[in-house]
Amino acid sequence: MTRTLLIGTRASALASTQTGMVRDALVDNGATADLHFVHTPGDASQKAQTPVSRIGVGVFTETLRNALAAGECDVAVHSFKDLPTAPDPRFIAVVPPRVDPREVLVSHGNLTLRELPTGAKIGTGAPRRVSQIRAVRPDVECISIRGNIDTRMGRAGDGTTSTVVEGGPGDLAAVVLARAGLERVGHLDHAAETVAVTDIMPAPAQGALCVEVRADDAEAVAAVLGLDDPASHARAVAERGVLATLEAGCTAPVGAYSEFGTAEDAAILTLQAGAFALDGSTRVVREASVTVDLSDVGADPLHPRWRDAARELGRTVGQKLLDAGAAEVIAASVPE
Known part of the structure; x- marks a missing residue:
């Protein structure tokens, strides 16, 4: 590596x-890298407490x-x-x-959702x-937070205390967050x-995480390829294939969860996905499995053959959801 790779990131x-x-992993692999902070419109909307569902797809990534x-950075992490x-x-x-892609609940008194x-x-x-919480606990009230x-x-x-102000510290019984975020910043114990x-x-x-480099930057491509975990x-790719088939954005009431098998069926990738009514009344879930040989790279290491199998699995589950009426559920659940 003959240059320092600048890695673009939000400042949060x-x-x-x-x-x-990502920088540390690149350095461990012999590269020289540093962070380059980029301000996004999503940061301003976050300060204004604008719900992500109203901002639009890709607000933090575009x-x-x-x-x-534009060459302002050499790597971007999303x-x-x-x-x-x-x-x-x-x-x-x-x-x-x-x-771990699951959600966590942070609550007063360490109470669970139920x-x-x-x-x-x-x-x-x-x-x-919101849609899934309402299905489990129709009695609770979901409050939009940023x-x-x-x-x-x-x-x-x-x-309940007299000092609590709506929208301020301590005004909610619980919040739901991605476990991944808490784990990465060291707050999983909460x-x-x-x-x-x-x-x-x-x-x-x-x-x-998705780490991107310009396709025509051979030096950066070579540096990041060693970071890829095929599984x-x-x-x-399989999970996002569901969204693509449904033609739904990342804020749609759509979930997906996949996992590889173990032991003798280690190459079997199982994917389940669902579309959920915003009022909690309807839950459409479908599942499928496929053999994904992660050693089957094919002729182009940058676009390995196993990725096609994963993408096709996403299409299969997405089509099953469409056949079961998921498009109507999603359309009826678009926030006003």
């Missing part, structure tokens, strides 16, 4: 921590991609779930090892989470519960 604690992990394309589903031919993407008192206020603005992890965790309190996938199915590719990449 979570984004910079995730990017720092500016980073533009900076990468939360894979936030990227548009259509691949961008300008870039080569790799996926480092994924962490233990929260009747009428409890739960902080989350994602339609996917902010960094510390701010959102701080909203969890008993909400979680009262890791929520079962059967209660809240994660977002497609949640817990996975994590295959799972993320």
